[in-house]
Amino acid sequence: MKANYSLSHSLIAIDTETTLDLILNFNAEEQVQASNRRSLNLSLVIDRSGSMAGQPLRYAIEAAQKLVESLNPDDIVSVVIYDDSAETILPPQKAADKAKISAQINRIRAGGCTNLSGGWLMGCECVKSQKTEERLNRVLLLTDGKANMGVTNPQALTKTAKQQAERGIITTTLGFGTNFNEDLLIDIADAAGGNFYFIQSPDDAVDVFRIELESLTSVVAENLTVTIRPEASVQISEVLNKYQSTTQGKASEILLGDVYQIEAKQLALQLLIPPQKNPGPLTIATIEYQYQTTIDDNIQQVSGQVPITITVGSAEEASRTKADMSVLEQTSQLRIARLKNEAIAMADRGQYKEAAEVLRSQVDELKSKLLNEIFEVAEEIAQLEYYAQRIENRKLDSASRKEMRDQSYQTLNRSRDDLKLRGSTAGNADSLEAVSTTEGGVLVKCFREGGKLRVRVISEGYNSEFNVQFPRGIRQEGVSYVVDEMKLSANGSFYRATGKIRRLVEPGQEKAVTPEKAKSQKLAAVKATGGWEDLETVDTVGDGVVIQCIKEKSKLRARVVSDGYNPDFNIRFPRNIRAEGVLYVVDEVRESADGKSYISYGKVRRLLQ
Incomplete structure (x- = not known):
């Protein structure tokens, strides 16, 4: 593996305190053929709760099938599904008979609530049963909702993720849609040493699965750990990325994790250099790094060292030396990512005006440095202005919040261009002439x-x-x-x-005014004639609420399985259309007057899978 560095300034002025940015890049030294890569021991853990019904689950199934198609015959794969409970539908086995595995995945159907912990831990057990040092042992956890059964405490789930990572089982989390808890999934991924992805729409699933598989199949180093030892007079004033780190005296030890062949692993720092008396080359820090990699089919520990040097010159020489705009661009984007998280935290506390100001002040700073002449930064400015306006108007909805967290996470942890500034929440062009x-x-x-x-x-x-x-x-x-x-x-x-x-617009629509959204009609409680077979069918949930019928002793019970509802509440729902295992979509569900049950309202349709 190659290690190199770049500084925001190559020369500093004598007798002047200086702050500068340092970027370290770790790259694969040579291309690894797919046929020679390390084998995978992979468990796909797929949320099949009621809210995944229809389009989301179909796209998740398609993404999982495409991932299986890309595996090598010697890779180990297992599939776990979960709703109220977890089930291993494909025990760990070699990915030799891909048609059989794909057919098994294709049988997944939705229904029930979200026992995230049960499914995830069952996936971890599948990986544990086949775990070897030679394989990459990974769990891919996909969910579209909040953990509402099993272990639901975020701290307990994060602690468990760290424990699993210490045993060599890494978890990547994939959040689907707009109902999942992005803070929890990011914390699990961080603690487990994996990655996090926001799957923004059903058709985004295949692309996100592809990105993760490309990463998994191009791992050239594991457990990359970097120790920064600044010289006596130099200080590390800021670590810009979000990695696990410990400090011993002035030295900082930072765990960067896996290094992929297809992207550099990056670490960015801000250093404070006190006034220097002597001109000439100056060593400001020493970088030590170590990692595990496969050499001749054996896992070996490799280490290296890089001295960081800069030139000290006259004030005139320093004024003539241009800053490295590439370094400033990258470190600016990292600082923006941290500010997005700060703005979200402020908005969560109700400090909307202050949060918007944090983002807008960064826009002004970027423009003052002329960094807006770089497209990626100009695009970042457009994002900041957009989110600042939404926060100020108290319209930071779930999708926008997830976009901001995803953008921040990918910038602070990854260096793939196709993961930067992802976001497709719909703007609105209706206000334009x-x-x-x-x-x-x-x-x-x-x-x-x-x-x-x-x-x-x-x-x-x-x-x-x-x-x-x-x-x-x-x-x-x-x-x-x-x-x-x-x-x-x-x-x-x-x-x-x-x-x-x-x-x-089309001719004739030039003066058309966008009609206001029709006021929601006063919905009546759900009524239906005939049986469940007579209901109108749909294959998407849209803005509706999903209800499922389950058998409890001799009774058929209806319950709400969409996220955000209590699955233990009874619900008023027509008995004549109840059938075990059938999923229904209604327009609305409200709490009863006593707050102990639900009532279904509007039209009822049968959800096809």
Whole structure:
């Protein structure tokens, strides 16, 4: 493995206290062929609770099947499903008969509540039964809801994740939709030494599974640990990434975890250097690192050392030395990621104005450094302005909060471009003036690409491959816009939309005003004629609530299995359509007057799987 570093400044002024940024990169030294990679011992743990019914579960099944297709015949795979209880539907076995494994996964059906701990720990046991030092031992835990059965205490779950990691079983968590607890899944992933992903929509599942499998199958080093030993006069003022660390005196030991062939493992620090009296080269720190890797089919410990040096020169020389913009860009994005977490915490406490100000102050700082001439930073600015507005207006909904946490997590822990700034919560273009002609303007369109909303130029004479810097708040997938002018960035790598922005509509709709959402009708309690076979069928849940019928002794009991409801409450639901195991979707569920049961309202439909 290769280790190298970059400093934000290559020369500092004599007799001057200096703060600078240091980035360490650890890269694979050579390409590892897929056929020679370490075998996997993998357990897929899939949430099949009622809220996963329909489209979400179908896409999760498809993603799991594609992952199995990509395994080597000698890889070990098991599949655990869970709702109220957990079940191993595929005991640990070699991935030789992929058709058989895929068929088993295809039989998964939804129903019940979310016993996350039960499913996860059963997956850990599957991995434990086949665990060897030569294999990569991993659990992939997918959920779309909050743990509401089994062990539900976040601290207990996080502690268990750390204990499993100490036994060599790493867990990656995948949150699906908008109902899961992102703070819990991130804490589990951090404690377990794995990764976290926000699967923003059902069709995003396959892509996210692909990214995780690419990571797993390209591990070139495990347990990378870095010790930073600053020289006597130098201080580590900040560690910008979010890794587990310990301090001994002035030295810091940081656990970076796995290193993947396909992406560099990065560590960023801020150093404080006191005034130096002598010009010339100066060693400011020594970096020691160690990791485990496979050499000649054996796991071996490897270590290395890198001295960090800088040049001390005159004040004039320092003023002529330009900062490394690439380093400033990367460390700025890391600081932004930390600020997003800070803003979320403030918003959670009700400090909306202060949280918005934290984000906006960072926008001003980025612009003052001219970093907005780099597209990734310009895009970050658009994100910050968007989230600041939502927080200030108290509209930081569940999806937006998850996006912010996901963006922060990926920036602080990963260096893959396809994981940066993922976010596709719908903006709203309805407030824009509507026109039916592009005359006098430039036509652009908003697309969803790999979990991101991107804008490209459609008009001739422009590079359609270039991204367009565009306000995040009005981005809406599939919508076309007419912009007064398109300006090329200073570095010639992207466009900026300037002037007035209008929405392009069909002729005759130019003056159309977006109708207000119809006020919700006063819903009546659910009624139905005939039997369950006579109900209208649907294959998606949408904004509805999922109800399941279960057999309890001689009675058929209806209960709510969508997240956010108490599964122990009885619910008023027509007896004539109850059938064991059937899932239903109703428009609304409300608590009864005494707060001890539920009543179903609106239309009832049968959910197909």
